[in-house]
Amino acid sequence: MPENDRLSGCLDKINLEFVEREATPRLLMKLSIQLHLAGLSLSNTVSFLEVFGVDRVRSTVHNWVHKADLQPESDRSPNHVAVDETVIQLNDEQYWLYAAVDPDSNDLLHTRLEPTRTNVIADQFFAELRDKHDVDDAIFLVDGAVPLHRACEKHDLNFKYERHGNRNSIERVFREVKRRTTSFSNCFSNAEAETANE
Numbered sequence: 444m445p446e447n448d449r450l451s452g453c454l455d456k457i458n459l460e461f462v463e464r465e466a467t468p469r470l471l472m473k474l475s476i477q478l479h480l481a482g483l484s485l486s487n488t489v490s491f492l493e494v495f496g497v498d499r500v501r502s503t504v505h506n507w508v509h510k511a512d513l514q515p516e517s518d519r520s521p522n523h524v525a526v527d528e529t530v531i532q533l534n535d536e537q538y539w540l541y542a543a544v545d546p547d548s549n550d551l552l553h554t555r556l557e558p559t560r561t562n563v564i565a566d567q568f569f570a571e572l573r574d575k576h577d578v579d580d581a582i583f584l585v586d587g588a589v590p591l592h593r594a595c596e597k598h599d600l601n602f603k604y605e606r607h608g609n610r611n612s613i614e615r616v617f618r619e620v621k622r623r624t625t626s627f628s629n630c631f632s633n634a635e636a637e638t639a640n641e
Contacts, residue, residue, distance in 0.1 A: 461510040467497055475504055476511050520577035521545040524552065525584045525613035526569075526591055528560060541568045546584065546612040552576055565590035569598050584613075 471492060479488045485501035492499050525544045530537050539560045543552040553572045557564045565588075572578060583602035585591045595602035 467492075467499065468495075471495055471497055472507055476508050479504060479508050521547060521552070521581050523547065523584055524572075524578055524581045525611075526572075527586060527613040527617065528565075528588060528591070529617045531556075539564070540617070541565070542613060542616055543568075543572050543578075544612045544616050549612050549615070551616060552578075560590060562590045562593050565594040566597055569594045569600070573598065 475488050475492060478491060479485060483491070485504050488504050489499055489501055492504075523546050525546050526542070528539050528541045531540050532538075536558070539557045541555040541557065541564070543554075544550065545552055553568070553575055555564070555568045555571065579600065581601070583591075583595050583600050584605045585595065585602050586606060587604065592602065
């Protein structure tokens with residue numbers, strides 16, 4: 444995964460200029476950031492820090508990762524893009540999660556969390572995806588969702604109705620999101636929609 448090369452290299456590449464007070468050794472902060480970006484959960488990352496006698500909460504580690512700004516680089520140009528939407532629960536409300544996945548690498552290209560499902564939102568999702576990545580020549584794999592079809596047509600994008608095959612990558616992503624949220628009673632506890640979206 445070339446867009447994640449920065450995460451697998453030297454810890455010195457992780458910039459900690461955002462740190463205002465040195466309550467945690469810098470090496471452990473960098474290692475925690477790298478471990479979380481590599482897939483370790485926030486809870487497990489906090490447990491890792493405890494081994495070294497550092498007691499931090501999950502939100503602290505989340506803030507380190509967010510402020511280090513090491514998310515995967517944009518400007519990918521995949522041949523196919525699987526796009527879908529699904530409903531997730533946030534406290535007592537339901538939200539629509541829009542997502543785009545590169546089925547060749549299973550990389551998540553773009554997400555958006557919205558309170559409703561409309562043609563306008565689908566259009567905005569595709570506009571943001573096109574701004575972020577070079578996808579104009581890609582074939583979009585979509586299900587029967589009319590807003591997704593209309594958005595592809597509006598942006599003059601090639602799309603194909605597909606229920607299985609390469610489109611399964613987006614279903615795997617949604618299954619994992621739902622599995623994780625189900626672990627917390629299918630809710631992001633005490634989280635606002637903006638926090639869940641990030």
